[in-house]
Amino acid sequence: DAGVTQSPTHLIKTRGQQVTLRCSPISGHKSVSWYQQVLGQGPQFIFQYYEKEERGRGNFPDRFSARQFPNYSSELNVNALLLGDSALYLCASSSNPGTGGSVNTGELFFGEGSRLTVL
């Protein structure tokens, strides 16, 4: 079975440009989360989507947006790129959102990420 797949693997953009990153969750998983991992740091939560609705948002500016499609795949968009947006962007899927403390399995399945470099 395919795991979480992300595209593109690597990309280079210049300041001010816009980027779209894509994620396909594991088959049957309805929840997708996005994380930003700056070099040398732990991942930081950006968004969670479940059944096409936003279920959570981290402390990121409005330049960051996301959506989830009927097939549960997801896109992360970042507008007006800054140098500081250079990072590994990780997508994770799970079978349910596990909100309110009902973390059934506690297991998020992560993709290998999209490495964004902003020049």
Place this chain on the structure above:
Amino acid sequence: AQKVTQAQTEISVVEKEDVTLDCVYETRDTTYYLFWYKQPPSGELVFLIRRNSFDEQNEISGRYSWNFQKSTSSFNFTITASQVVDSAVYFCALIPSYGGSQGNLIFGKGTKLSVKP
């Protein structure tokens, strides 16, 4: 505040040595979940363990073991007889009950483990 601290930035050991990775967490919730993830050079995070705040039993899985102590807010991870394949960055993470969800992990900064042959 909800926070995870991994004070050890990098650890280097020789194969077959035991190594302990420290994790200290902060949360105001009485119900929470703690995790360890492994990140090899490929980038993807690999789930190792989940522990809820009501279960303080230590756990052993092969060469891996975890020591959860609520009294000191610590959730340490020990690898026994380390191997070169254990080389990776290891992250401790927290999901608080209030305002948290399965998709919203709070990660520490990670500990880079290098196991030399």
